[in-house]
Amino acid sequence: MAGVRAAAGAAQTQTGVTMTNVEAVRTTLHDALSRDERVLIMGEDVGARGNVFLITKGFLEEFGPQRIIDTPLAEASIVGIAIGMAMEGLRPIAEIQFADFIYPAFNQIVGEAAKTRYRSNGDYTCPLVIRTPYGGGVRGALSHSVSIEALFYHVPGLTILAPSTPADIKGLLNAAIEAPDPVLFLEHKKTYRSVKGEVPAGYYTIPIGKADVKKTGTDVSVVSFGYNLHQALDAAKRLEAEGVSAEVIDLRSIRPMDKTTILDSVRKTRKLLIIHEDNKFGGVGAEISAMVAEEALFDLDAPIRRLAGPDVPAMGYAAPLEEEFMISTEEMVQAMRELAKF
Amino acid sequence: MATTITMPQLGETVTEGTVAQWLKQPGDSVEKYEAFVEVSTDKVNAEVPSPVSGVIRELIVKEGETVPTGAPIAVIDDVGAAALPEPTGSSSPSEQVAAAAQRDGKNAEANRQGDDEPVPGGNVGVGGPSYSAPAAGNGAATNGASSSTAPGGVRTSPAVRRLAREHRVDLAGVRGTGDNGRITANDILAAAKAGPSAGVAATIGADNAEYVAPASSAVAPAAAPAPKRPAAKPTYSSARPGDLIPLTQARRIIAQRMVDSKHTAPHAWTMVEVDVTNVWKWRTREKDAFEQSTGVKLTLLPFFVRAVVESLAVFPLMNASFTDEGIRVHRDVNIGLAIAAGGNLVVPVLRHADQLSVRGIALAAGELIEKARGGRLGADDLAGGTFTVNNTGANGSILSAPILVPGQAGIVTTEAIVKRPVVRDDDAIAIRSMMNVCMSLDHRVIDGAIASGFLSDVKKRLEAMGPSGSL
Numbered sequence: 001m002a003g004v005r006a007a008a009g010a011a012q013t014q015t016g017v018t019m020t021n022v023e024a025v026r027t028t029l030h031d032a033l034s035r036d037e038r039v040l041i042m043g044e045d046v047g048a049r050g051n052v053f054l055i056t057k058g059f060l061e062e063f064g065p066q067r068i069i070d071t072p073l074a075e076a077s078i079v080g081i082a083i084g085m086a087m088e089g090l091r092p093i094a095e096i097q098f099a100d101f102i103y104p105a106f107n108q109i110v111g112e113a114a115k116t117r118y119r120s121n122g123d124y125t126c127p128l129v130i131r132t133p134y135g136g137g138v139r140g141a142l143s144h145s146v147s148i149e150a151l152f153y154h155v156p157g158l159t160i161l162a163p164s165t166p167a168d169i170k171g172l173l174n175a176a177i178e179a180p181d182p183v184l185f186l187e188h189k190k191t192y193r194s195v196k197g198e199v200p201a202g203y204y205t206i207p208i209g210k211a212d213v214k215k216t217g218t219d220v221s222v223v224s225f226g227y228n229l230h231q232a233l234d235a236a237k238r239l240e241a242e243g244v245s246a247e248v249i250d251l252r253s254i255r256p257m258d259k260t261t262i263l264d265s266v267r268k269t270r271k272l273l274i275i276h277e278d279n280k281f282g283g284v285g286a287e288i289s290a291m292v293a294e295e296a297l298f299d300l301d302a303p304i305r306r307l308a309g310p311d312v313p314a315m316g317y318a319a320p321l322e323e324e325f326m327i328s329t330e331e332m333v334q335a336m337r338e339l340a341k342f
Numbered sequence: 343m344a345t346t347i348t349m350p351q352l353g354e355t356v357t358e359g360t361v362a363q364w365l366k367q368p369g370d371s372v373e374k375y376e377a378f379v380e381v382s383t384d385k386v387n388a389e390v391p392s393p394v395s396g397v398i399r400e401l402i403v404k405e406g407e408t409v410p411t412g413a414p415i416a417v418i419d420d421v422g423a424a425a426l427p428e429p430t431g432s433s434s435p436s437e438q439v440a441a442a443a444q445r446d447g448k449n450a451e452a453n454r455q456g457d458d459e460p461v462p463g464g465n466v467g468v469g470g471p472s473y474s475a476p477a478a479g480n481g482a483a484t485n486g487a488s489s490s491t492a493p494g495g496v497r498t499s500p501a502v503r504r505l506a507r508e509h510r511v512d513l514a515g516v517r518g519t520g521d522n523g524r525i526t527a528n529d530i531l532a533a534a535k536a537g538p539s540a541g542v543a544a545t546i547g548a549d550n551a552e553y554v555a556p557a558s559s560a561v562a563p564a565a566a567p568a569p570k571r572p573a574a575k576p577t578y579s580s581a582r583p584g585d586l587i588p589l590t591q592a593r594r595i596i597a598q599r600m601v602d603s604k605h606t607a608p609h610a611w612t613m614v615e616v617d618v619t620n621v622w623k624w625r626t627r628e629k630d631a632f633e634q635s636t637g638v639k640l641t642l643l644p645f646f647v648r649a650v651v652e653s654l655a656v657f658p659l660m661n662a663s664f665t666d667e668g669i670r671v672h673r674d675v676n677i678g679l680a681i682a683a684g685g686n687l688v689v690p691v692l693r694h695a696d697q698l699s700v701r702g703i704a705l706a707a708g709e710l711i712e713k714a715r716g717g718r719l720g721a722d723d724l725a726g727g728t729f730t731v732n733n734t735g736a737n738g739s740i741l742s743a744p745i746l747v748p749g750q751a752g753i754v755t756t757e758a759i760v761k762r763p764v765v766r767d768d769d770a771i772a773i774r775s776m777m778n779v780c781m782s783l784d785h786r787v788i789d790g791a792i793a794s795g796f797l798s799d800v801k802k803r804l805e806a807m808g809p810s811g812s813l
Contacts, residue, residue: 270527297500298501298503299500299504301501301502301526302499341520342520342524342526
């Protein structure tokens with residue numbers, strides 16, 4: 001990734017200040033390494049290079065090669081070794097450099113990590129965090145743009161988190177490191193430096209499995225996460241001027257899913273728009289949609305609507321192809337407007 | 343949801359039906375496919391199965407009443423929708439007042455109200471416990487939500503239907519503010535605020551109109567009183583009015599179909615005489631044994647039908663229908679058998695007659711005749727005929743010009759078998775059993791050459807049968 005070298009200036013542990021998403025990841029990791037000596041980071045270019053987004057820059061010098069481990073380009077090994085470490089009491093944070101590279105580790109994640117507790121009848125757990133940047137909109141093309149949550153959210157035993165703000169990143173990454181079972185921690189790379197927010201001081205966690213109402217409204221419920229969430233907030237803001245009041249829910253935790261928050265909102269607004277960047281077919285939106293249809297049919301005043309990525313194999317490099325794949329804020333405005341008016 | 347049950351069409355020619363007997367009364371529950379009414383038509387008596395599971399709300403048509411097919415005869419509350427969420431037991435005072443007001447209604451609506459109680463064991467389904475909270479009044483609520491579309495045909499969402507039910511709002515009285523005038527959930531809430539009790543009355547009224555009005559306008563008058571004999575003694579010169587026999591449904595239908603046929607199909611007519619001496623001998627030889635073993639009388643009919651279906655195979659155009667799109671040549675050979683039964687003409691159909699032997703035809707025809715005489719023909723027995731055979735000779739006729747069954751290209755008659763002196767090919771005079779076979783044909787479908795060819799073929803086959811042979 002060209003152009004990602006910029007910034008990542010503030011390396012010190014900053015709390016109670018405004019920072020970007022990437023700074024939130026960096027400071028949270030740094031705090032964890034400092035706080036708990038069981039915590040270690042392993043992955044491609046996390047050591048000498050300091051991670052392609054400079055998230056771990058300086059960590060090797062500070063925490064040493066025992067805890068900041070550069071690995072070969074072998075994702076199955078990264079996750080497989082981390083699973084063993086986790087089962088034996090360490091708190092490894094495995095990094096998959098880009099979500100697009102996670103496929104070789106699929107068996108380790110789905111077949112091993114997610115099933116460790118079940119297979120060992122509770123004798124072993126797998127307190128493993130797999131961090132990976134995902135998502136498009138940064139001219140990442142075929143191998144640096146994919147969303148992977150739908151490939152994994154079918155798997156019981158696996159927690160999938162996708163926070164979108166610095167404060168949520170800190171709270172949920174801390175919760176993930178603390179969790180006794182494997183967590184897939186997704187960071188939308190387009191939000192790394194484009195999203196800023198205030199982060200509370202000190203150590204805290206956010207409960208896994210809780211969605212967050214980022215904006216309240218009365219006319220339509222919007223469920224989203226990742227980069228789309230910020231677009232949805234922009235869209236909702238624009239619609240306020242038209243008198244359309246949208247409630248925007250940040251899913252944050254893809255699995256477990258916070259049914260209560262979604263249902264409460266839908267029962268209030270009676271209309272639901274789900275937005276995600278991943279392909280529409282079989283995406284997270286399909287599950288939310290099915291859940292709402294099962295549990296709140298008689299509260300719905302309009303068909304559930306989904307805005308999602310097209311069912312094409314990948315995001316193209318050419319700007320028009322990337323634009324076509326990504327959902328525009330304007331589309332969101334339009335969809336919310338139509339639903340509110342319906 | 344309430345389902346309005348209409349008079350079914352029992353047979354393709356049937357246009358009205360009489361409710362012979364209600365097997366269920368209002369308040370009775372009925373299973374899907376369970377018979378709930380016995381309907382009689384001119385051709386069929388049938389128990390009609392319910393299309394839904396539910397509770398009988400209302401019987402619109404009285405026993406003995408005749409209504410056109412498609413006319414509403416009953417209303418059944420479906421189990422699923424009839425079972426509204428159970429009241430929590432602490433319905434609000436205003437709801438109790440409203441309910442009381444409805445109970446005090448002076449007319450039949452009050453009774454209908456009572457029948458709207460939820461069906462025990464029913465299930466709203468996906469709602470779950472969270473839907474039991476709003477204690478919906480059950481009475482008018484069912485009415486208000488009985489249709490998934492608003493009166494204007496506009497679709498309503500699940501939320502709108504639920505809210506309308508809970509707030510007893512009549513959808514007909516709500517002006518939609520959504521896209522294309524759609525009624526939104528907020529519209530219902532606004533209407534509920536404006537005046538719920540007015541909505542209730544309107545709801546019941548609208549619902550009544552929905553199923554009562556068409557019925558009453560469509561119900562045929564009850565059977566006319568029997569004709570009375572004129573009391574005064576007539577004089578020689580006075581003109582006497584004839585006796586009016588009221589039209590039965592059967593007579594009316596026969597009349598209509600005969601007129602239809604004669605008006606649309608240009609009938610041509612032709613006849614051959616057939617020497618049935620040998621086939622008659624065959625039949626006579628087999629008759630007793632056949633009847634003993636099967637219980638069915640062996641007549642000439644199965645032999646004749648066998649000859650006809652064989653000839654139809656040679657002349658497929660005879661087994662056809664004239665349509666505006668073209669002449670449809672039927673693949674199936676289904677022979678209608680014109681039978682006089684109970685003063686009426688019925689034409690049950692021998693399906694796939696071309697696949698039956700003489701014996702098979704005899705047995706199948708025997709069954710149909712038996713059913714026809716017992717008034718037990720079902721709709722299936724009467725549908726699908728492609729060609730008709732009529733044994734007019736049974737009553738001594740030696741010549742007849744039958745009217746085509748609408749939609750068929752040909753009808754043949756077998757006339758009385760008479761012994762006549764016949765000049766044979768070798769100029770010898772012999773006493774032979776002779777039978778005329780007459781045929782009317784739809785000249786739009788076939789011309790004379792084909793018709794004569796067909797009839798000659800039937801003749802040839804009949805004359806080739808017997809005196810020995812195997813059934």
